Amino acid sequence: MIIARILGTVVATQKDERLRGKKLLIVRPINVDGSDTTGYVVAVDTVGAGFHERVLVVAGSSARLAQGMKDVPVDAAIVGVIDTVDVQ
């Protein structure tokens, strides 16, 4: 899983039927110290995350294993809102 920060939202009216009602967010992967990296990912939100929050993003086919994501065509899902990261 990677740590990411939420940058924005995506609105898509025409989409796969199974994505109906799912919130799409633009997230940017960040380092463990909180500094930004480059690039972005569109991820489906499963936890109700908000702007600028640090979140956990699971990628690949495992994203479908999150509760409520069964058989949904996604390869990135937000599965947690991070409170703290403690690195020694």
Add this chain to the structure above:
Amino acid sequence: MQLARVIGTVVATVKNDSLEGRKLLVVQTVDRNLKASGKPMVAVDSVGAGVGELVFWCRGKEASFPFKREDTPTDCTIVGIVDSEQHVSR
């Protein structure tokens, strides 16, 4: 699977229900000389590893196999603890 060093912990109170009760650790992949290589990742722990320990971990869908496998959304899981650094023959 790859070798990694556990370098920290992650706390997330709000998370997907299927991750309830799982321990999240920050792991840094290491090369064959046990030097850090690449970026740290967040892994789910399946073996009871702690900070500072040398572990091995797997990525991809197989990462969910140690748990209820159709039900745990993880792409990065610690699946073993290396007994000691002397046990890594180079």
